Structures are given as structure tokens and as C-alpha cells.
Amino acid sequence: PILQDRWLPTAAYVGGPGELAYLAQLPPLWRAFDLPVPLVVPRARFALLDPSTRRALDALALGLDDLEQPRDALLARLGTARGDLPDPNTLTDDVTREALAVLEAFRAPADALSDGLGRSVDKTRDHLVRSVERLVERYRKALARDDGILCDRLDRVRAMLRPQDAPQERILGFAPFAARVGTDRLVQTVLDAVIPFDGTLREVML
Numbered sequence: 001p002i003l004q005d006r007w008l009p010t011a012a013y014v015g016g017p018g019e020l021a022y023l024a025q026l027p028p029l030w031r032a033f034d035l036p037v038p039l040v041v042p043r044a045r046f047a048l049l050d051p052s053t054r055r056a057l058d059a060l061a062l063g064l065d066d067l068e069q070p071r072d073a074l075l076a077r078l079g080t081a082r083g084d085l086p087d088p089n090t091l092t093d094d095v096t097r098e099a100l101a102v103l104e105a106f107r108a109p110a111d112a113l114s115d116g117l118g119r120s121v122d123k124t125r126d127h128l129v130r131s132v133e134r135l136v137e138r139y140r141k142a143l144a145r146d147d148g149i150l151c152d153r154l155d156r157v158r159a160m161l162r163p164q165d166a167p168q169e170r171i172l173g174f175a176p177f178a179a180r181v182g183t184d185r186l187v188q189t190v191l192d193a194v195i196p197f198d199g200t201l202r203e204v205m206l
Helices: 002-007 017-023 027-032 051-060 071-078 088-113 115-146 148-161 174-181 183-193
Strands: 012-015 039-042 045-049 201-205
Touching (some): 002 027, 012 017, 017 039, 045 051, 045 148, 051 148, 071 115, 088 115
Parallel strands (some): 012 039
């Protein structure tokens, strides 16, 4: 950036989130070389969606930000009970309710006998809750993995909007979208969606 701005004076630098974080470290260098610090402008960020992807997102009750989570985390979140299987949303309470009530009743007499015993009750309670929560998380993932339709829908959405676990713009190029809707329409749709100086990730429907 220092050489760039020495040879080609820069009024403003347009960059993505990573580039802006990098540039935020450089003002001391510009000052050391007696160069003005250029204006830093967030570039427009958007994800292109077709109607099918939009419907799949709605069916999964997910937003663009949700797709930044790992696949397994999303599967755990989307896992739901089916048939006579326990509901994962209430399973933690169902399993721990009576045990926690017993421990809570035991806390006062244990603390009266010994500070160390009271702390042991607290640790036991926390350990119990964490263990059950881990069990329920595995249960959610198992439910979701067993649902082939859910997995397929999630994978298709991620392939479109988070391909290879990376932002869409880093993996998918211009050509496939232009082939789908036409070059002129694609360019105009993107230009219409741009809001100057706004780096928020926006949905753009094709």
C-alpha cells in the first residue's frame, strides 16, 4: 500500500472485511512516509439467490449469517423429533429436572456441614447439566443426519451460498449466474443492490 500510494496517489481504498482489518493497522506507516491516509470504504457485499435457494432457506428457517456456522452445528440446530422419539428441545429438562431438584434441596445442608461439600454439590450439578447437553447435541445431530431430505436441502443451500465453506464471491464466478439470467440482467440487478459505503452482506434475488 505504501508503494502504491507513493506512485499512484489514492483518494479511497475499497476493500472487504479482511482487507479493511489489515488496512486498519497501517496508518503509522503512511505517516512515517509523509503520505496522507486514504479513505477506507467497505465494498458492497452480497449473495446471489435464485427462487429455489430462497425457498430452501425459508424451509430451513435459516438466514445468510446462519450459514457461517459449521455444517454439524447447523444439523444439530435443525434436528427435530419424529414419531415417538423424544423431543430434543425438552429432553435436557426432562432428564435433569428431578436430579437438579434433589441437588438443590441438598445444597443448603451440605453447605452447613462443610464449604467444600457445598461446592462439590455445585460442581456435580454443573457437570450433570453439561453431560446431558452434550448427549442432547449428539441426539440432535443423529436425528438430522437420519433425515435425508433435510441434509440434502442444507447441502444444496450451502453449495450455493457457502461453497467449500467460503463466501460465495470467493468460489463462484460471474459466468454461471450470467448464463442463468443473462449478462445485462445480472449486472443491473447487482448494481441496483449496491448501497455506497455499506459493507453489510445483502441478499440479491435473481
